[in-house]
Amino acid sequence: MALQTSPEQPAPVRQIANAIAGWVDRLGAVWVEGQIAQVNRRPGVGTVFLTLRDSAADISVPVTCSRVLFDSLNPPLVEGAGVVLHAKPVYYANRGTLSLAAREIRMVGLGELLARLERRRQLLAAEGVFAPERKRPLPFLPHQVGLVAAPGSAAERDVLENSRRRWPSVAFRVVHAAMQGPRSASEVIEAVERLDRDPDVDVIVVARGGGSVEDLLPFSDEALVRAVHRARTPVVSAIGHEQDTPLLDLVADVRASTPTDAARLVVPDMAEEVRGVAWARERVRAVLDQLLLHEQAGLDSVRSRPALADPTSLVGARSEEVAQLLTRARRTLSHALDRAADEIGHQRARARALSPLATLQRGYAVLQDDRGRVVTSVGEVSPGEPLRIRVADGRVHATTDRVEALDGAGETHG
The missing domain is CATH 1.20.5 (Single alpha-helices involved in coiled-coils or other helix-helix interfaces)
Known part of the structure; x- marks a missing residue:
């Protein structure tokens, strides 16, 4: 039942703490899966204190178990191990803390671990996280390479030395992170996101040497896979050896079999x-x-053609042809002029033959009265009338004495 409290009748802390402890105690035991983030085994104490971390989120919960249960585990429980435990929630009223009291702890075996990883891979693949069309090409010559590796590790040394051996002027920005253990996934995520925010970094390399499946488990962490999937900068995964295939290899834009191979892929030789x-x-x-x-x-x-070998030959042939055409043109023109002159002569003779002047030159004359009209009949002239007579070389002015008419036989009538 709910506590009946008011400002006038508040409940003491012990009563509230005991009430919470009673409510939590009513909860049953549950099976929980997680990763051991911390082990605290105090000398002379019969209880071992553990920290159980969620593999996909930054959430952890304290766990207690008896020393007998802890020592009976084979293989021994170490930090970073994946476990499934049966535990009951317990609230400690005197300290005000909540923890899980482990009753049974089962180490996650390799077969079961691989099966869980396969199920996780299938779920992420169904979401399109590993889709090939989302892969980005690496730049030919990056301005700066971001490297995530353990401090002083062989993987860091291999990437740096081999890259500078291939391209001496390559620039690196190295961010160190734990590459093994319960903090590995979160630190690698933070390093990748930091490099992804840097505009000078053109490609990111996550490098680690080989190890067991349990050692490489952080690189199959779902949170890390999604962080790489969100990154805008191309990511190269260089985890372990050729046979190692964590989920990071599937989501990365390029997978390198070894850190040395990553150096070969990132910069040209x-x-x-x-x-x-x-x-x-x-x-x-x-x-x-x-x-x-x-x-x-x-x-x-x-x-070598004749026209260019001896250009004057073509000019000479054309010159002769032009001369012939010129002679023909002159001859044709001369003949045309002669024919035209002859035609003009004929036309002149014909015109002269038809000209009245030619008639006058043969002894004929034209008779005109004093008004200039041509007289064609004796009836148009009267005696004593002045006349003008037009002959070949001039005019004769005369006066009519008399007029005679001719009949049809040519006889004269007075």
């Missing part, structure tokens, strides 16, 4: 690139030489 440039230069030079030879051969072929 300067010596190889120099050889490639030299080979390309020689190839371009050979192609250019071949092109010049082909064009020179074509030019020589054109120059």
Whole structure:
């Protein structure tokens, strides 16, 4: 039943603590899965204190177990181990803390661990976390490489030395993180997110040497997988050896079999690139030489043609042809002029034959009265009327004395 309290009748702390302890005590025992983050075994104390951490979230809960139960585990329980335990929630009223009292602890075996990882892989794959189309290509020559590794580890040394051996001027930003143990996943997540926020970092390498499945378990952590999936910078996974395949390898943009292989993938080999440039230069030079030879051969072929070998021969032939055409044109024009002159002469003779002046030159004359009208009949003239007579070389002014008419027989009538 709920406690009846009021500002006038408050309940003491012991009563509230005992009430909470009673409520928690009514809870039954539960099976819990997690990872041992801390083990505290105090000398002379019959209880071992543990910290159980969730594998996918930053949540932990204290656990207590008897020394007899702890010592009976085979293999021994160590930090970072995955366990399934049967425990009952317990509230300690004197300290005001809640913990799980372990009654049974089962170590997660390798087969069961792999089965859990496979189920996790299938769920993440169904969400599209490992989809190939989400993979980003690595830059050819990164401005700066971000490296996540354990401080002073062989993996860090392999990546740095091999990368600088391949490309001496490559720049690194190294962020150290625990690569084993209960804090590994959270520290690697923090390091990846820090490098992803840096605009100068073009690619991130997560490197660790080989180890057992349990040692590499943090790199299959769901939270780490999702953090890499959210990253905007390409990520290279260089965890363990060729046979090791944590889930980080599946979500990363590129998987390297070893840290040394990661150095080969991240930066190009300067010596190889120099050889490639030299080979390309020689190839371009050979192609250019071949092109010049082909064009020179074509030019020589054109120059060897008769028209270009002796240009005056073509000019001479054309000169003779022009001279012939000129002579023909002159002859044709001369003939045309002669025909035109003859035609003009004929037309002139014909015009002269039809001209009244020619008639006058043959002895004929034109008779006109004093008004200039031509007289064609004797009836148009009267005696004593002045007349003008037009002859070939001038006019004669005369006066009519008399007029005679001719009949049809040519006889004169007075």
